Amino acid sequence: MDFRLSEEQREFVNVVRKVCQKEFAPRAIKYLDGTWPAENMQRLAEIGVLGMAVPVAYGGSGLGILDTVLVLEEIGKVCYVTAMAVLGEVGVQCRIISTYAPESIKKKILPRVATGDAILAICMTEPNAGTDVPNYTTNTAVKGERVVVNGRKTLISRADLAEMFVVFTRVDSVPGAAGIGCVLVPGGVKGFVAEAKYHTMGGEYLCEVQFNDVELPLENLLIRDHGLKRLMSAFNTQRCLNPAICLGLAEGALEASLQYLRERPAFGHPIGDFQGLRWKAADMYIQIEAARGLLYRAAVSGEQFPDPTLAAMAKIYCNEMSIRVTSEAIQIHGGYGFTDEYAVSRFFRGTRYGSLGGGTTETLRNLVGKKLVEEMDLATGVLGMGMY
Ligand SMILES: Cc1cc2nc3c(=O)[nH]c(=O)nc-3n(C[C@H](O)[C@H](O)[C@H](O)COP(=O)(O)OP(=O)(O)OC[C@H]3O[C@@H](n4cnc5c(N)ncnc54)[C@H](O)[C@@H]3O)c2cc1C
Known part of the structure; x- marks a missing residue:
């Protein structure tokens, strides 16, 4: 098993990360009132993000699900609203059009998606x-x-x-x-x-x-x-992309918390000197890495669309993990964490979307439970579920 990203993936993620951290993070707060993040979308079109799900023949780069996960994760680290706006362009609707629409419609709409001109x-x-x-x-x-x-x-x-x-x-x-x-x-x-x-x-x-x-x-x-x-098979794409945003929100919350742990004084020390808070940071990180492993694996699991059971499990875990981790981030920030001024409160609010959109955690548990109880061969056990 190889968990390394390719050189191209690293380079692309670094470009996106720089834009997100420098340009998007400072203005993220202004989208809380429902303003459409038009300037961010334009910038993402310029660096090729909006064309990720558009096939090369129609002006995009036709990248895979994992590439899209990596990008949404970076955007999620700074701005939930922008990540959701991007999800609309690189997610299931674009993939359904690319897969099932007639040539005349694809020619008309897909190049405009890649340039950010069509939502x-x-x-x-x-x-x-x-x-x-x-x-x-x-x-x-x-x-x-x-x-x-x-x-x-x-x-x-x-x-x-x-x-x-x-x-x-x-x-x-x-x-x-x-x-x-x-x-x-x-x-x-x-x-x-x-x-x-x-x-x-x-x-x-x-x-x-x-x-x-x-x-x-x-x-x-x-x-x-x-x-x-x-349609549901195409929808498994969304079940990897929605959790990518949640993973990003959790990572953003951990990074903000680490900075706060080093800077905020209490009783003559930075609060990061308290063992109880270090344990919180460690638990946050462990959960993030566990979620990442499951999600990346789900993202590369299918030929055309991801494996439904892996995608469901990744989504459930990332959705619920992100609520726990961002909530702990607020706790680390004390009362300031509850205000709009600190990104962690925005991250926490964003995570509540995860378990509702793209298949609720309850219905996805139904799917995983059905697979286990009705379909799993007890003779071969979980290793025989076809996921390895
Ligand atoms: C931010 C955001 C963006 C959205 N964007 C879109 C969009 O662009 N397009 C779109 O079509 N929709 C969108 N939605 C809607 C979202 O997809 C639905 O809210 C979701 O599918 C759940 O449907 P519902 O709200 O009708 O809840 P219901 O289906 O009424 O479910 C209510 C509760 O019952 C549970 N439940 C239902 N059936 C079962 C079952 N069989 N077993 C156990 N529990 C069950 C659910 O899990 C949930 O907890 C969006 C939602 C949000 C929050």
């Missing part, structure tokens, strides 16, 4: 069903060479800014999981409404989206039926 959104969650995908009610009716989309989605990131929406939809009212497919809806078409509605504790706004008789060419219907398996 993408994904619409899964509905007012009455989030986790419960088989009960989505948004419907796409096929009418000859056209399709007509009707329905409502909620808690959607960037929907007030996005140019293209990857929409999970029922097709032709076929009930249950078998009826779930995927349609691409360009923002601004007739019958499309998006409204920023909820300000989150992480900083960004989430939107309500309506499709009222939105009429589109048939080619926009990317996946027609029995699409849930293919």
Whole structure:
């Protein structure tokens, strides 16, 4: 097993790290009110980050999941809001378009994603069903060479800014999981409404989206039926990228804590002289490294998309670890840690997103538990689970 990153990966991460630490960290606080981090996105487009998931043929660099994890981790260390904005461009929606969209649509949208000129959104969650995908009610009716989309989605990131929406939809009212497919809806078409509605504790706004008789060419219907398996398989990408942000938030919190431990005096010493606080730092670091091992492994586990069980385990562990670690970072910072002035309070707030978006920790535990109880061969044990 080789845990070393390649020379190219190190170089790219170093470029991203410098930009994040020098330029993004000082202005991270200003995005807490929901301001879109436009200047950061422009800068990330310049250094090639926004084109990471765009294939080379469409102006991107077509990098793998691990490269994307490394970059999101660096951005997460300084700014949750920017990391979430980047996730929208390098995550599942871009990979679904790159994999399943017809040539004409790919040519139109993907080069604009790489340059930062087009923002993408994904619409899964509905007012009455989030986790419960088989009960989505948004419907796409096929009418000859056209399709007509009707329905409502909620808690959607960037929907007030996005140019293209990857929409999970029922097709032709076929009930249950078998009826779930995927349609691409360009923002601004007739019958499309998006409204920023909820300000989150992480900083960004989430939107309500309506499709009222939105009429589109048939080619926009990317996946027609029995699409849930293919869509969920692509979604395993998100299950590595969401935890990358959490890993970054935890690392950012540890680094800020180490600085504070060295600088903050109490009883005539830096507080880092207290053994109890050193143990906190050690425990934070141990958990970060354990999470990193699981996540990087999940990121390189699949041919096209990551292994679902590894991705689920990595996501659960990183999500929960980041809440514990950032909370300890606040404790180390004392009362200042609870204020907006110190990055650790922002990091803590950001981590609460992790276990909600991209598959909740409860449903992912269902997935891992099912694999263990129903599918694991007791004769070969865990080593026979196909993960090594
Ligand atoms: C910051 C942020 C950004 C988001 N961006 C997007 C976006 O861009 N696009 C999008 O589509 N959505 C987005 N979401 C929504 C997110 O994907 C949903 O909140 C999530 O899928 C959960 O759905 P829900 O909120 O409807 O909760 P529900 O599905 O109603 O779940 C409520 C609770 O019940 C639990 N639960 C449900 N089913 C089971 C089960 N079978 N077993 C055990 N427990 C269960 C859940 O784990 C959860 O704890 C975003 C959310 C946040 C916080």
